[in-house]
Amino acid sequence: MKGRILDRVAEATRAHRSVALATDLITGRQLLLDGDTAEGDLTLNDAALARLREAWRSGRNRTIESAGGRIFVEVLTPPMRCFVIGAVHIAQPLSQMLAMADYAVTVIDPRGAFATEARFPGVDLVTEWPDEALERLQPDRGSAVVALTHDPKLDDPALAAALRSDCFYVGALGSRRNHATRCARLKELGFTDDDLARIHGPIGLAIGAVSPAEVAISIAAEMTQILRHGKAAETA
């Protein structure tokens, strides 16, 4: 692999862009597809190029058998992101667990007393209001949004922003009753029942979690389930 390709992949990852890398498994020659541009020392015919683009769009790795030999196509996607609203106790173990699971975690809380480096060493902390922060950070289909403050002033705008994005997971801490009143408030903002069904509330898998770390495990587990199995895999 040329250093130039390695640098281009790193650049795309930082910009939250997926790229597709085609490698000739005999010669090692490579071609990197990044949006409309392709660069490298591997030449592909139109049919193989089309299949490279197809792999990039689908996000799936594959091997292409072409006249010139076997070409391995790998789609390199940026790490998933998780936006945690509320620099609360549960957010502390949750941000560490998600970092271990290769998420890029951002904790958002305008209350300076909570969002401190001492409480969240090494974590990306944002002290803007959640809706402003999410407007800037643009959650996408590789993102999860988790609302943990219990405070409608902070959670609601974040959930509204999350529902307007195509993030793969939205969760909100709170009892069934709190969740029902939250849904009623969001409905007044114009969200439909289908929108509100995207919110996991009460948040997390029902594993009887009690301590903040246990609740964090249940949230991380539910997020993983949705990511890997999709909504259909959920048990009633």
Place this chain on the structure above:
Amino acid sequence: MSDTAEILEQAARWREAGAGVALATVVTTWGSSPRPVGAKLAVDDKGAMLGSVSGGCVEGAVVEEALAVIRDGKPRLLDFGVSDNQAWEVGLACGGKIQIFVERVE
């Protein structure tokens, strides 16, 4: 806990520090295999490694090949099949087969 981005970053850091570096990538799997296609292992010229291409079953052999790739620059395509526990040979105890591409980072 090392995903592809982190492994490639480490490879870039080793390279910047002047070390020889190789990348091993799972390109094909058959049957049950411990890591999916795309799983990666970065190796430097002293044998330090980050990532994985199996459950630890074939990494030792892959590192040996990676060191050879770092020396001569020729990419290699490695096949590993089911291990024979009696003979202690390198292979996959899970009964799957994998193919691993090893390349030098130039």
